[in-house]
Amino acid sequence: MASRLSLAHLMQVGFELCGTYALAEDGPAKQRKEPLTSVGELKSFIESAPNAYGRAKALRAVRYLMDGSASPMETVLAMLLCLPYKLGGYAIPQPVLNYRVDAPPSMRKLADRSFCVCDLCWPAAKLSVEYDSKRYHTDPERQDSDARRRNMLIALGYNVVTASWNQVTDGGAFNRLAQQVAKQTGKRLRYVDPAFTRKHIALRDELLESLHRSAEDGL
Structure with a gap:
């Protein structure tokens, strides 16, 4: 892949391999139970192949x-927020993706579940960034579940x-988010x-280019 993809698209592939989703050609991404690999395993593999074509870019x-x-949009968010300035990101420290937050027994009366999972989480700062998918805007059950999950996090x-x-695709709105x-x-x-700003817009457009078809299905 490194021999034919741009650096940004190569990273998107890496996130997918180390994540729990798989992009589909004709619709929204599909979920899978376990990642295919991990960042550590990918790094070890690349380092063990000194003569492989594309190795420098892969590293x-x-x-x-x-x-x-x-999800693909969690990947986009993480990259836009955390890649270094020279690549178009805001150089914010990396979050933990899909971080589990447990409710202590003393707080169980304030929550309707024993734990919840944050999309992008900075545990030390007690900050969670949640992607609000268009796909679930009209799903009352999902809206209710998301609201209760956010209420629990706030209570904790x-x-x-x-x-x-819309925030991701609007430069000014994303800058305020960042x-x-x-x-x-x-x-x-x-x-x-x-x-x-020119680098950031170029990065955003490149990352979203491959997702436009899925976006219409509710990204």
Whole structure:
């Protein structure tokens, strides 16, 4: 893959391999129970193949991968927020993807479940970023479940930030989202415009290019 894909698309493939979803050619991504591999395993494999064509690019890509993405848009969010400035990201420290938060026994009366899972989580900052999928906007049960999950996280002291498709695709809205995440994680943003904004827009457009067909199915 490294011999024919751009660095950004190569990273998307890496997230997919290390995540619990599989892109489909004619519809939304499909879920799978377990990842096909892990970031550590990919890194070890690449390092053990010194003569492989594309190795340098693959090693560069694996530096920015994260385990556990559950959807293409979680991957896009993580990359846009966390890749370094030179690649078009906001250089925010990496979150834990699909992090499990358990409710202690003393808090069970405030929650209707024993645990919940955060899309992107910075545990030390007690911050959760949740992607609000268009696919579930008209599903009352999913809306109710999401609302109760967010209420539980708030009761446990977490700040919950919601990201939508429109926020991801709107440069100004995403910048405000990134500023919020940076502030709550203690990251001081030091990018230089207009060069950074051009790189960020180019990265966003490249990442979303392969997802437009799925987006119409409710990403």
